[in-house]
Amino acid sequence: MNKDTLFIEKQLENLNLLEQSIKEASYGNLALQSHKLRVSRSHGKHQYYTREANSNTWHYLPQSELEKARCIAQFExxxxxxxxxxKLRYHLEQYSKDYSFYQLENLYNQLCVGRKELINPRIILSNQAIRTWYAEHPGSQNPKEIETPYETERGEIVRSKSEKILADLFYHKGIPYQYEPELILGTRKIYPDFILFHVRKRKSAFWEHLGLINDPSYCQYNFTRLDDYELNGFLVGRDVLFSMEATKHPLNMKLIEQKLDIWLNN
Known part of the structure; x- marks a missing residue:
């Protein structure tokens, strides 16, 4: 079974589970299926109106009936x-390239603020996933003093000009990142240069910058470090990306951007 087939089957499973949970949650609101909800804003506050499907008359819902508005909004x-x-299931079953799980997220994102306030979106939105990821992966954890500080566009302090260039590149590409998070690698505690978050795939990768590859002892140390990554399940090229430079070989930004684009689009 190839990678694409596995992906399709996993997404179908996710859609079926989501559909089942929605139907179970909506069962108690079937009596409201003939009601329609309208949202307006007056004096800085949202107001809610409802009507029967076969009527043109809207009725204002006072604050005491806000739960009714919430139930109708959620049902709709x-x-x-x-x-x-x-629709997505159909596209998946036809192996359609038009399929995108983000269509579910876009349905929620396109709602007005007043309606969003009433609704449980049923899915983890990208901005929620990003906030959770940042909370679970705090940055600047390395206790070693930074001798020559460089400030990134996002405002954190890094150890070298090259790390600033990388951080600013991640920032401009909209890739969530943290600088020097803590990672337990086997029995050792290390601080990777960066950790990146792939929002669509909801997975992370580490980025190590090897800035002194003309130094044999430095190369030996980092070769061992990359080997340790792989021994602990983090494969170079998939879970660990890296950049290199030496005295006469500066950062190759074109190659770095190619690596990022491949990682983002895989």
């Missing part, structure tokens, strides 16, 4: 989400 959203799931 769930029905739209189920339609999106059905």
């Amino acid at each position: 959203y769930d029905q739209q989400l189920l339609l999106k799931i059905k």
Whole structure:
């Protein structure tokens, strides 16, 4: 079974589970399926109106009936989400290149703020995933003093001009990153230069910058470090990316961007 087939099957499984959970959660709101909800804003506050599907008359819902508005909004959203799931399932089963799980997220993102306030989106949104990732991977954990500080565009302090260039590149490409997070590698605690977050795939990769490859002892140390990564399940090229430079060989930014693009698009 190839990689694409495994991906399709996993996404179908995810969609089926999501569909089942939505139907179970919506079962108690079936009585509201004939109701429609309208959201407006007055004096800085959201106001909610409802009407029967066969009526043109809207009725204002006071604060005491906010739960009814929430139930109607959630039911309407769930029905739209189920339609999106059905469409995505069709594309998956046809191996369509048009399939994108982000269509589910876009359904929520396109709602007005007032409706969003009433709704549980049922999925982990990208911005939520990014916030969680940052919280789980704090940066600047290396206790070693930074002797020659360089400030990145994002505002953190790094140890070299090359690390600043890399950090600013990640920043401009919109790649969530942290500088020198803590990682337990076997029995050792190390501080990779960077950790990156692939938002679409919800996975991380480390980036190591080898800045003194003309120094034999430095090369030996970092060869051992890369070997340790692989011995602990982090494969170079997949989970660990790296850049290099030497006295007469500066950073090859074109090659670095190619590596990033391959990682982002795989």
